[in-house]
Amino acid sequence: MRVRQSCCFLVNLKETLSSLQNIGVLLDLDGVVYQGGSLIPGAVETIHILQHNNIPFRFITNTTRLTKKKLVHKLHSMGLSIEINEVFAAPHAAVEYCKGREYTAIDLVVPDKEMKEDFSDFSLNVESPQAVVLGDMGHGFTFGLLNSLFKKILNGAELVAMHKNKHWHSGSELTLDLGAFVSALEFAADKEAVLIGKPSPYLFQLAVKPWGIPFQSIYMVGDDMVGDIGGANNVGMKSVLVKTGKFRKGGVVRLGEKPNYIINSIADLPNLLQLY
Ligand SMILES: [Mg+2]
Known part of the structure; x- marks a missing residue:
């Protein structure tokens, strides 16, 4: 009995690990990673965990106020260690x-x-x-x-x-x-x-193109019901709504879109994805 249980455990673990290797994560910036000039608590730790687990990720944003270089510089200055190709903006x-x-x-x-x-x-x-x-x-x-x-x-x-x-x-x-x-x-x-930007499929499709991962295995984390959640739902990605940034109680029902998951903040993402 114990042998059978441990066999099942190993099979489950193997399945979990292989599925984990085949997921990708898109993160909105404003309201998810930072708000105003400060990082949202848990953002640095979550990015480290994604990097540690070799999960491909990209920040996708509709911001048109900063060049790519300045956007990366802003993230660096707030304490996020990321590469320039990990940021993908509407421009x-x-x-x-x-x-x-x-x-x-x-x-x-x-x-x-x-x-x-x-x-x-x-x-x-x-x-x-x-x-x-x-x-x-x-x-x-x-x-x-x-x-x-x-x-x-x-x-x-x-x-x-x-x-x-x-x-x-x-x-x-x-x-x-x-x-x-x-x-x-x-x-x-x-x-x-x-x-061009979210919720248009264009930005989502272009951002994940190099990964070759099916859309249903990609998690889009955002605070905007229309741009992030509606956009992800439209292209068949898994939508994850955070309760930071633009999140308003009642907004989920009012706008008619339904996120696949709701978490308190980016700090809870590793738990949702079972990453440690
Ligand atoms: Mg946002």
Whole structure:
């Protein structure tokens, strides 16, 4: 009896280990890994455990306010030891999209001028662009800017929006995000935008492409019911909602999306994945 039990235990252990080797993890940044300028407790330990167990992971974010280099620098300065290729943001997916469409001339509308580096393959801010690539300009969204973009779109430019988020958590309160301005341009020009960031499948698919792991074995951890949870559900990944960042009691029911798992914070992820 005892032999049979230990055999079963070994088989189960073997199955668990082989399945563990075949999972991947996508982590949203804002509200999951950090909030404002501080890491969420448990983030460093969770990343160490993923690294220790050789679980492939990537941070995917809709943020359009920082270049890839600055984003990695920000994470390093907060105490996270990660590689540049472990961060995947909407602007990088936008570059891939525009290359795929064989665009050569685009209007890049982002707050950080240094982001031009990430778009060095294109002629930027020409008179008649093939696409308007739009990020969150925050206070830089003026009537003049929106009107000039509206005219370019009327003249044939495709509106490529980094995302269409409703709001983001600036540290102390919810703040208006890019989505309202994308909607304004779509409405005025009577033309639908192409959405690059979450919940569009594009960012998810591109981020996990190198892994070759089936989507149903990939866990997407996020605090946004639409972008993270809805996006993961749409592509068939396992969605994990954290109760930090944008999480609001009742939001799960109100928005109709259903996460596969709900955990208190990123600190509980190793436990969910049975990693130690
Ligand atoms: Mg978030």
